[in-house]
Amino acid sequence: MPEAGNQEQSSNSQNETGVQTKTRSKAKKAEEFWKVRFNAKSSANDEDQVTLGCNGVLLKIEREKDVILPQRFLEVADHTVSIQYVQKPGEKRKIAGKVQTFPYTRIEKSTRAKYLEMKKKGTSDTKKSME
Secondary structure, three states: OOOOOEEEEEEEEEOOOOOEEEEEEEEEOOOOEEEEEEOOOOOOOOOOEEEEEEOOEEEEEEOOOEEEEEHHHHHHHHHOEEEEEEOOOOOOOEEEEEEEOOOEEEEEEEOHHHHHHHHHHHHHHHHHHHO
């Protein structure tokens, strides 16, 4: 599966023997960053913090606070859903719908520099709290 933001480009050329060859290169599209706010817990069973992982990187995110995240983590949040079922007496259980596990609100576009600054501060705060 290609990484998010990669676009495959191909070109045709001839080598020195005159044989037609096809080469492919990947052009990286700049990743987008967004300021977002994750909703409060909707039930006692919800996690206190939002945990998202992408390509081996895990982020723990506080709810109800503005945070800056790369688009790839928002895609992960978009795909975390809970299936809701309905079962009536004498009938089989049926899927009633899907609910997003970590709903959030996009506030505005941001930058990689602001994301890295916020992540660095968050990481140092985490380290201090663990001492």
